[in-house]
Amino acid sequence: MKNVTKVVTGVAAVAGALSFGNTNVKAATATTTSSTDQTTKMKTDTNDVANPTVAQAAKNVDSATQDKAKAQEKLDWAKQNVADATDANIQKVKDNQTVVQNQITTDQGNEQNAQSNLDAATNEQKAAQAEADQADAQVNSATQAKNDAQADVATNQAAVDNDNQAINDTTAENAAAGDRLANDTNNQNAAAAQTGIDQTKEKIAAKQTEQKPAQDKVDQATQQANTANNELNAAKTTQQAAQAAVDNTKAQIKVAQSNQQTNAQNTITLPSGVSNQLFEDLLEGKITNEQASAVLTKGMDIAGNTYHSNEADKASTFTNLDSLSYAQRLELTQFASDLINGIRDQMGNPHTYITNDSLAFANEVAKQYVADHWSLGEKSDHDVDGISRVAAKYGLATGVNYYENLSWNYIFNGVDNNIDEAKQAVYNTILGMVANDAKSSWLHADSITGHNWGIQTNEPAYLGIATDSLNQVHITMVQNDPAYVTTPGKFDMTNVLANATAPTSEQVKALSATLATQQAALNAAVQDVNAKQGVYDKAHQVQTTAQTALDTVNAALAQLNQQLTDYQNKLTAAQQQQVKDQETVKEAPAKLAALKAKLTTDQQSLAAAQAKLADAVTTLQSAQATAAEKHAALDTINAQVSQLQTLLAAAQAVTKTDQDLLASLQQVLFNYQNADQILATVQAVYDKLAARLTTAQADLLTAQANADNAGQKVVQLAARTTSHAAQVTLPAVKAAKQDANKLTSDATLPQTNEQAAAPISLLGVALLGLVGLGYAGLRRKFQ
DSSP states (O other): HHHHHHHHHHHHHTTHHHHOOOOOHHHHHHHHHHHHHHHHHHHHHHHSSOOOOHHHHHHHHHHEEEEEEEHHHHHHHHHHHHHOOOHHHHHHHHHHHHHHHHHHHHHHHHHHHHHHHHHHHHHHHHHHHHHHHHHHHHHHHHHHHHHHHHHHHHHHHHHHHHHHHHHHHHHHHHHHHHHHHHTTTTHHHHHHHHHHHHHHHHHHHHHHHHHHHHHHHHHHHHHHHHHHHHHHHHHHHHHHHHHHHHHHHHHHHHHHHHHHHHHHHHOOOOOTTTTHHHHHHHHTTSSSSSHHHHHHHHGOTTTTOOOOOHOOOHHOSSTTTTTHHHHHHHHHHHHHHHHHHHHHHTTTTEEEEEHHHHHHHHHHHHHHHTTOOOOOOOHOOHHHHHHHHHHHTBOOOOSSSSSSEESSSSSOTTTOHHHHHHHHHHHHHHHHHSSOOGGGGGHHHHHHOOOOGGGOOSOEEEEEEEEEETTTTEEEEEOOTTTBBSSSTSOOOOSOOOOOSOOOOHHHHHHHHHHHOOOOOOHHHHHHHHHHHHHHHHHHHHHHHHHHHHHHHHHHHHHHHHHHHHHHHHHHHHHHHHHHHHHHHHHHHHHHHHHHHHHHHHHHHHHHHHHHEEEEEEEHHHHHHHHHHHHHHHHHHHHHHHHHHHHHHHHHHHHHHHHHHHHHHHHHHHHHHHHHHHHHHHHHEEEEEEHHHHHHHHHHHHHTTTTTTHHHHHHHHHHHHHHHTTTOOHHHHHHHHHHHHHHHHHHHHOHHHHTTTTHHHHHHHHHHHHHHHHHHHHHHOOO
């Protein structure tokens, strides 16, 4: 076994080299024949190449030199293989085969023994595992039994504790009840409670006599305070109305004063030739729109027809075009009325006037446009339905726009935010309507100037101006004509506000006189409010004092009633306690006897439970000890099984190694027994390659003879050819010989030169194949 172990080591070292030996003579012959055929084909192809260049001829010599050198290696090995294939060496290989084959038989016996030992140990392992599992189950069962016994002990202990507590409580309760009965405590408590009840009832009766007079005072004071409050509210309402009148008049004065400067500067002058007759002729078709335009548009060129700003108006601001105050809308309408009346004066037509309804009408029409999202820039028309809804509210004709002139984008929401900019938009709107209205056939000019389609009356128009957040200026005028006013009285035409045609100084004087009267009324109203406020404050104070007194009486009564309830509860409790104490003393002996009997029974149950727990603990400890033993045994057999598995794997590895060694020896024997045939095949290939090199060298000399520098190139080629032949080192053969030396020294097998046959045999055939492939590749290149 000692030598066998060394053989295993040697084979492992050269396993890669010996593995090439699994070939046979037939395979080697086939490979050699293939190589020979390729060599023959290569030679034929080479003959077909006429007059190769010097470079190509040199490359062919290099290739042929390398192939011959490789073939020389194979030939040297084949000759050495023939020399080594002696009967003595062949017999040595056969003897070693016999030794290794016997060792394999021994190895297989060892492997079977290892497998048998493992199978037996595995069966013991299964049995040990089953015993350990059973022991674990017994531990689990014993643990559950111990836990149940502990719970039973706890339950019985609690029952005993409860029994002792009940005996102590009953004993103490009986003693306390006996003491109260002996000392007459309950009856004394009841008598004291009854005294408290009687005294509290007397106090309640006395306090109740104070309650009604206090309530009467509160009622009387509340009535007086309410009266004073109503009179105060009425006085405040009067004051607010007076204040509103003063504020309104002040606003009108401010507007009139502002208009003194603004209205004097801002006028519109009509060009010469503009008259009612011009509009009449245009309506009747006596003149064309172009002829009328030639007259009217001259108004745009008049120097005075331009807006003049006012610093006071710039200071009067608003948030957006939907949010102008009443005073701002009035001022804007008065400004427009002044402009329009100045134009109508030039025509000899009636003025415009302003009322609260004419202001409201224009403002509601503007809001209707916003609600309907109606923009002149998008619709190019009036919101007739919206105007009609507002007109119907004021008893005016509907279905057609009889009232509105409209402009768009003369003012911009969120950008223009003061009265000066609003007035400029109104001025430019009116100027555009009377001097730049050709696209509308001058119908806006017809309305603004008061021609009104030739309907000449002495009745004025009631004017209103409004703006909206869609950048629009609305000019509404309602004629005092039954054709328009379908329900008289719903649209106010009587209460004219600050006539815009009156001189501004007269307006200021009249408004100042009105303001003085209104201010006097406001002062009187303020004094009246102050006086009534004092009356109310005194009445309210009396009411508060009376309510406080009543609250004090009611609180005292509530406290006495609660006190009475407490005494009554104490009386009831004392009476009930007396009855309970009597029953307790009477029933105590029997109750104690029953409790003590139950204690004895529960103590016995506790003792039994404790004994059962002790037994359960002992059983558990025994089960745990048994389980520990079973697991120790299981650990031991598990270790044995693991060790036996390792031994079986080692035995299988030894068998495999010896089998590989036997295969290697079989390959060596094959090489020896076929040495002559292998040498003949390699010799034939070598001869062909040597002839190819001779031909290639001749071709090179021919090519060089045709070159100008032929002599120098021949010397270089000879040196290069010698260099290629000297550089063949056979690294694969040397490696194989080194491994073979190692094998022989360890196992006393055939010598190194004999062992080299196996790897060289396959290597030679492979190289012959490479030579053939080299020539085949060269042929394809020149086709």
